[in-house]
Amino acid sequence: MKTLSLFILMSLFTVVHAADSRTYGPRQASLSIGGVPSALLYDVGGGSAFGEVVQEVMGNEFIVKKHLGTIKFEEFTLKLGLGMEPSLVTWMQDSLSRASSRRSGTIAECDLNNAPILQREFQDALISEISFPTMDATSREAGFITLKFSPESVRRVAAREKCFLSKPKPWITANFKVELEGLDTTRVSKIDSFGIKIKIRSASGRVGGQESASPEFSNLRLTIGNTSLKGWQEWHDSFLIQGNSDERNEKAGFIIILAPDLKEIARIKLDNVGMIKMSSTTGIANDRGAQTVVDLYVEKMEFIPGK
Numbered sequence: 001m002k003t004l005s006l007f008i009l010m011s012l013f014t015v016v017h018a019a020d021s022r023t024y025g026p027r028q029a030s031l032s033i034g035g036v037p038s039a040l041l042y043d044v045g046g047g048s049a050f051g052e053v054v055q056e057v058m059g060n061e062f063i064v065k066k067h068l069g070t071i072k073f074e075e076f077t078l079k080l081g082l083g084m085e086p087s088l089v090t091w092m093q094d095s096l097s098r099a100s101s102r103r104s105g106t107i108a109e110c111d112l113n114n115a116p117i118l119q120r121e122f123q124d125a126l127i128s129e130i131s132f133p134t135m136d137a138t139s140r141e142a143g144f145i146t147l148k149f150s151p152e153s154v155r156r157v158a159a160r161e162k163c164f165l166s167k168p169k170p171w172i173t174a175n176f177k178v179e180l181e182g183l184d185t186t187r188v189s190k191i192d193s194f195g196i197k198i199k200i201r202s203a204s205g206r207v208g209g210q211e212s213a214s215p216e217f218s219n220l221r222l223t224i225g226n227t228s229l230k231g232w233q234e235w236h237d238s239f240l241i242q243g244n245s246d247e248r249n250e251k252a253g254f255i256i257i258l259a260p261d262l263k264e265i266a267r268i269k270l271d272n273v274g275m276i277k278m279s280s281t282t283g284i285a286n287d288r289g290a291q292t293v294v295d296l297y298v299e300k301m302e303f304i305p306g307k
Contacts, residue, residue: 027117030164031078031088033105037164038088042144043079044107047120047154050074075128075150075200076107082145082169082257082266082305089305092147095127096196096302100203100211102126103149108161116159122151126212130303131195132268135176135255138189143171143257150200152209169265169306171257178222180253180273183232187225189291191255194218196301219276220296229292232278239275250274250299265306272299 029041051068058065080088094101102124109118129148133141178185196215203211224232235251238244251273257266276295 027109027111028114028163028165029107029109030166031105031107032161032164033087033091033103035105036087037085037166038105039078039080039084040164040166040168041078041107042081043077044109045077046074046148047076047107047122047151048074049154073122073151073154075148076122076125078107078147078149080145080147082143082171083166084305085166089303092127092130092303095130095198095212096215096300100126106161108159108163110163114162114165116161116163119157119159119161121155121157123153124209125149125151126200126210127198128200128212129195129197131193132255133173134193135173135191135257136189137174139173141173143173146195150210170260171265172260175258175260175262177256177258178253179256180251180270182251183235184228184230185224185253187228188222189225190223192221194220217298217301220270220273220298222294222296223281224292224294226280226290226292232292232294236275236278240277245274247272263306267304267306269300269302269304270298271301273297 029044030037031039031041049071050073052070052072053066054069056065056067091101091103104123104125105121107120107122108116110116127147127149129146131146133143133146135143176191178188178191196217198215199213200210201213203209235249239249251270253270253273255268255270256264257268259265274297276297277293278295279293281291281293
């Protein structure tokens with residue numbers, strides 16, 4: 001009996017494994033917006049339908065009745081390179097500058113021969129997050145942007161569309177520089193992960209719809225070598241300690257993303273930057289020597305792709 005049970009279990013494993021090989025083999029994917037090819041995708045998640053469970057007490061009954069209420073859709077989470085097309089860049093920029101910039105489009109998944117496998121169409125999506133990875137001068141990791149958006153509806157359609165295989169722009173997260181007016185930024189060796197989040201809420205007066213709130217820009221955390229701190233310390237003392245923290249004493253600048261040949265491939269514009277904190281590190285636990293961690297607030301960011 002044990003031998004039979006083991007045989008059955010092994011047979012089931014073989015069937016499931018074979019199905020997985022057909023269904024979840026190596027893939028490539030792309031995003032189109034409004035019928036226009038927009039980006040090669042390095043990872044895709046989300047987009048599934050789910051029902052909200054409603055609970056009701058019926059009279060004096062002890063049991064609480066449950067049924068499905070509104071059907072909603074998970075937000076999509078995409079991993080992007082920097083080789084995106086204007087249709088996507090414009091959507092990202094619009095989402096940061098005005099409320100409820102909606103887009104409809106398609107996510108296509110193909111096998112390694114670019115034969116279509118799966119195609120999903122989404123309607124009236126709103127961007128909910130744009131995030132950038134940690135940038136570290138000692139890193140050898142490839143850099144990707146994470147984009148999240150919330151669709152009002154998603155449906156599977158016949159897989160006819162081949163994936164848009166744009167030429168990627170190589171990006172290693174060690175290749176970056178920071179510019180901040182009036183400060184020596186040549187010794188900035190690390191920027192912790194940062195980004196923009198936009199809360200999505202039910203739309204008033206829009207049946208079954210949604211709308212976006214104002215974008216929330218994360219703080220920045222920079223790690224800086226102690227040999228270039230004079231200007232930073234002076235700004236810290238004036239802005240934070242002496243209270244000269246009005247808009248006239250805030251800074252503007254850029255985080256610039258560089259290709260392996262150190263040519264610019266994108267930049268993030270920073271407006272109304274203020275000092276929050278400076279703290280020193282001993283350098284005992286690493287080989288970089290003593291450094292200083294600087295925390296900054298940013299009132300607005302704007303993503304600007306290279307030419």
